Amino acid sequence: MVRLRSASLSFGDRVLWQNLDLDIRKGEFFAVLGPNGSGKTSLLKVLLGLQQLDSGTATINGAAVRRGSRDIGYIPQQKSFPPETPLRARDLVGLGVDGHRWGLRWRGRDFKATVDALLEKVGASAYADAPVGRLSGGEQQRLRAAQALATNPQVLLCDEPLLSLDLHHQQAVSGLINAQCRVNESAVVFVTHEINPIIDYVDRVLYLADGQFRIGPPHEVMTSEVLSELYRSNVEVLHSKGRIIVVGLPDDTTHHHAEGH
Numbered sequence: 519m520v521r522l523r524s525a526s527l528s529f530g531d532r533v534l535w536q537n538l539d540l541d542i543r544k545g546e547f548f549a550v551l552g553p554n555g556s557g558k559t560s561l562l563k564v565l566l567g568l569q570q571l572d573s574g575t576a577t578i579n580g581a582a583v584r585r586g587s588r589d590i591g592y593i594p595q596q597k598s599f600p601p602e603t604p605l606r607a608r609d610l611v612g613l614g615v616d617g618h619r620w621g622l623r624w625r626g627r628d629f630k631a632t633v634d635a636l637l638e639k640v641g642a643s644a645y646a647d648a649p650v651g652r653l654s655g656g657e658q659q660r661l662r663a664a665q666a667l668a669t670n671p672q673v674l675l676c677d678e679p680l681l682s683l684d685l686h687h688q689q690a691v692s693g694l695i696n697a698q699c700r701v702n703e704s705a706v707v708f709v710t711h712e713i714n715p716i717i718d719y720v721d722r723v724l725y726l727a728d729g730q731f732r733i734g735p736p737h738e739v740m741t742s743e744v745l746s747e748l749y750r751s752n753v754e755v756l757h758s759k760g761r762i763i764v765v766g767l768p769d770d771t772t773h774h775h776a777e778g779h
């Protein structure tokens with residue numbers, strides 16, 4: 519479904535990753551972890567056709583990545599809507615449902631029912647008619663998740679989708695993304711600083727740090743040995759009640775495993 523071959527990306531003399539080979543299959547929940555600036559968002563941008571690789575190839579369903587593909591759903595990293603944005607919460611979700619239909623608009627009872635069901639799934643029914651610019655960061659984020667899911671995408675790219683959500687809504691949104699993966703067999707690429715809220719869902723992890731990377735199931739990648747090698751420093755990974763706690767990360771990495779829920 520998603521394929522990278524010998525993919526490399528650098529900015530100036532900063533190498534984000536090089537010779538990255540990756541296949542993400544249909545129905546796979548794939549997490550991308552790493553400290554600030556390690557290239558997680560840049561990887562999503564490559565898949566969105568918004569960032570060119572320095573070398574190598576990126577394909578989705580066998581075709582070169584391109585902008586504006588309807589096969590891809592995207593939950594962007596959180597940015598607030600300006601207060602005066604002239605959209606209600608339900609309009610934003612509705613754009614996901616019919617944003618691709620030019621001209622004739624399908625806006626009957628089915629449309630409303632679809633939007634209402636999505637709003638309900640992310641716990642946004644109570645503010646369905648509120649202007650989006652007046653909503654809190656977490657409330658806006660839940661709408662973005664609903665909008666991306668509305669398209670039933672074959673590939674769902676999520677950039678820190680749980681940021682600023684309370685625990686209850688983290689569970690609701692991560693559960694919905696997992697359902698999209700398992701029931702509709704979307705390939706999910708989930709960028710996060712914190713693996714614990716999705717630890718039960720993740721099939722494989724790509725861990726990026728300092729121009730290096732490792733790919734594998736969480737129990738193979740999230741180990742003291744692998745992370746110490748990636749960070750070139752003594753890092754310890756502890757397991758407690760099904761959670762992973764990383765201690766001893768270098769001071770210059772702003773990483774939050776130890777603060778997980």
Ligand SMILES: Nc1ncnc2c1ncn2[C@@H]1O[C@H](COP(=O)(O)OP(=O)(O)OP(=O)(O)O)[C@@H](O)[C@H]1O
Nearest residue numbers: 529530532534552553554555556557558559560561
């Ligand atoms: N278009 C660009 N031109 C120059 N540098 C860039 C560009 N895009 C990204 N970078 C740099 O590449 C590095 C990786 O950025 P990226 O946003 O991919 O990191 P990230 O892993 O998503 O970080 P964070 O956890 O902070 O979101 C950063 O140092 C960033 O400044």
